[in-house]
Amino acid sequence: MLDIPEIEKRILAVLEKIRPYLNIDGGDIELVKIDECGIVELKLLGACKTCPLKPMTLRAGIERALMHEISEIKRIECFS
Numbered sequence: 001m002l003d004i005p006e007i008e009k010r011i012l013a014v015l016e017k018i019r020p021y022l023n024i025d026g027g028d029i030e031l032v033k034i035d036e037c038g039i040v041e042l043k044l045l046g047a048c049k050t051c052p053l054k055p056m057t058l059r060a061g062i063e064r065a066l067m068h069e070i071s072e073i074k075r076i077e078c079f080s
Helices: 004-024 054-069
Strands: 027-034 039-046 075-078
Touching: 004 027, 004 039, 004 054, 039 054, 054 075
Parallel strands: 039 075
Antiparallel strands: 027 039
């Protein structure tokens, strides 16, 4: 069983490291939900929401950073 509050804290810490890079281009990110299976739901905001590079930012940047730091995460899903 996952310790959701602890994982949430760790996710938010990683997102704080990523956030300045998103903010530079007028974007942001929000944690929506973490489920018991290790699936994290995120929401891209601002310019990131409609950016054509959104899939690359999500997979090569955000997902890679989160899964590298937090082994309990199994998948990242994005809701815009």
